[in-house]
Ligand SMILES: Nc1ncnc2c1ncn2[C@@H]1O[C@H](COP(=O)(O)OP(=O)(O)OP(=O)(O)O)[C@@H](O)[C@H]1O
């Protein structure tokens with residue numbers, strides 16, 4: 001597969017306010033993501049996953065190194081990389097439908113009718129047709145996150161960046177949205193980087209899992225989940241259970257070890 | 267249902283709020299009336315509410331008070347809008363480009379702490395005793411407060427909204443127009459309402475010091491003849507105008523920002 005996203009030797013250091021203490025968050029790190037691939041980031045808390053993802057999104061500037069999309073070097077944020085935040089970033093002054101339509105607002109190539117069509121398409125896809133005219137502070141957290149996902153998809157990004165998007169949701173809503181995301185992914189083959197702390201979520205959604213070390217983030221393990229458990233089986237709920245649980249146990253062990261390291265360092 | 271009236275941190279319906287608001291006025295007027303007729307305070311100092319009401323009518327029929335009101339309201343709104351027209355864009359720039367904030371903030375803080383009444387003599391020297399000096403007093407009193415309030419409202423817009431805008435393909439100008447302003451607008455309008463209230467304080471100061479028209483001038487000139495009922499009627503007129511303006515602002519706020527309704 002072609003290198004759709006190419007991360008080359010990027011690093012990031014944060015400095016304390018007085019400029020005296022440095023926090024190395026990402027040491028020179030390289031990674032590639034193929035077109036249409038769903039990559040799940042796992043790693044101990046505070047290791048730099050959010051920082052790495054924000055650099056890919058152009059919301060944080062790497063200290064050194066480059067990030068390229070289709071061979072083109074990226075700088076600041078733009079419509080090619082859509083971001084779904086953990087906190088609900090839908091706009092309270094717009095209705096559900098207008099929030100989703102906002103995603104199409106800066107697509108200059110589309111006519112008004114096409115924008116409406118796309119809006120309604122994603123409105124239906126996330127199952128919020130009935131709530132189209134509700135303001136987003138009148139709907140539940142899970143619905144708000146669906147609005148944010150639909151809005152991002154409506155903007156038609158090349159890459160979808162999701163930072164613990166289901167982290168704050170209850171188990172049922174989370175499961176529902178995971179399956180919805182799988183559906184979307186089968187249909188649209190959207191290249192996605194997804195940060196999570198939930199190992200089962202990672203196994204369920206991943207083509208590939210990347211596990212990071214404690215800060216500064218290094219890739220300590222990559223797992224080709226597709227090769228172990230076929231995606232169709234995971235979607236259909238017919239995955240081989242022993243394989244699933246072995247994989248889960250293995251990943252948890254790696255992260256647990258890394259977490260201990262991070263405590264020893266502190 | 268007394269229980270629901272005292273529901274902890276809950277809202278009441280609009281009708282109940284209205285009735286309670288009127289009740290507050292009735293209680294105040296009753297207490298005033300009883301104190302006045304008890305004879306504890308001489309009527310030159312505390313006339314009855316009825317005497318003040320009569321004076322209120324006399325102000326309009328005998329002294330052309332309506333014209334003074336129009337003049338005062340005109341001064342307040344002219345200065346207020348002039349202040350808004352400059353403070354809103356500057357406040358937006360201050361909170362968007364740190365360089366503008368870094369230049370303006372210390373200076374604004376300095377001016378903000380100067381008591382406006384102390385500036386009146388200077389402003390009269392500069393602008394004379396005509397309309398310009400009154401507008402200048404009001405403008406000085408509100409502009410430097412308003413600009414900081416607007417800048418704060420804008421700064422409080424969540425970073426996620428702005429970042430979402432960037433990743434949806436909006437330019438900086440579009441983020442300002444389509445995200446930051448709509449997000450900050452309800453708080454901005456509230457701050458405009460509060461600032462307009464301050465305008466009245468400075469207006470009366472300006473009209474007492476140097477004017478031959480306006481509500482402040484009328485109140486101040488009647489004082490010389492110890493026409494307590496008329497003086498009180500003039501003060502009450504300011505209260506009524508303030509109340510009406512405030513309610514109009516709140517009504518418009520509720521209509522424009524329906525999504526904030528609980
Ligand atoms: N703006 C910032 N200024 C200074 N330090 C920061 C900043 N943002 C993050 N950090 C530090 O960088 C490190 C990595 O943070 P980051 O949010 O990327 O971790 P994470 O892997 O996403 O953690 P979590 O899983 O808890 O979300 C942390 O130690 C954090 O304290």
Ligand SMILES: [Mg+2]
Pocket residue numbers: 049050051163
């Ligand atoms: Mg994070």
